[in-house]
Amino acid sequence: QVQLVESGGGLVQAGGSLRLSCAASGRIFSSYSMGWFRQRPGKEREFVAVIRWSSGSTYYADSTKGRFTISRDNAKNTVYLQMNSLKPEDTAIYYCAVDKGFINSEYDRAVVYDYWGQGTQVTVSS
Numbered sequence: 001q002v003q004l005v006e007s008g009g010g011l012v013q014a015g016g017s018l019r020l021s022c023a024a025s026g027r028i029f030s031s032y033s034m035g036w037f038r039q040r041p042g043k044e045r046e047f048v049a050v051i052r053w054s055s056g057s058t059y060y061a062d063s064t065k066g067r068f069t070i071s072r073d074n075a076k077n078t079v080y081l082q083m084n085s086l087k088p089e090d091t092a093i094y095y096c097a098v099d100k101g102f103i104n105s106e107y108d109r110a111v112v113y114d115y116w117g118q119g120t121q122v123t124v125s126s
Contacts (some may be wrong), residue, residue, distance in 0.1 A: 002026040002098050002115040009094060009120030012086055016124070020081040022096030022117055030054035033102045034079040036070060037110055038092035038122075045095070047108035051079060059107055086124045093119040 008020040022034065035050035049060045049070040058070050069082040079096060097113035106112045 004117035
């Protein structure tokens, strides 16, 4: 069992930056991957980024590529999401999640993730 706790959300002006953290308790195996998703008001949950725990390989949604960076600290069992050049359309609840495996064609599908955090609100004002 893995528990995830996100932090770092808040209110920021357009063009600003935020860094989200997700601390995991419980054993994180090398086969796991950790991802970030977001849910905007009235929208379905959507993929943001994912990192493979062992290799550190990263994958991004087109909408966040070049602005967001996902990273991990293995010693702290923590994954980060550095968000730069934020836009009002980035306003959402951001969730971190753990997938106990990794399938290249499915990492952007929320249904494949096994554990979820409670979410942290990010609000970008124009």
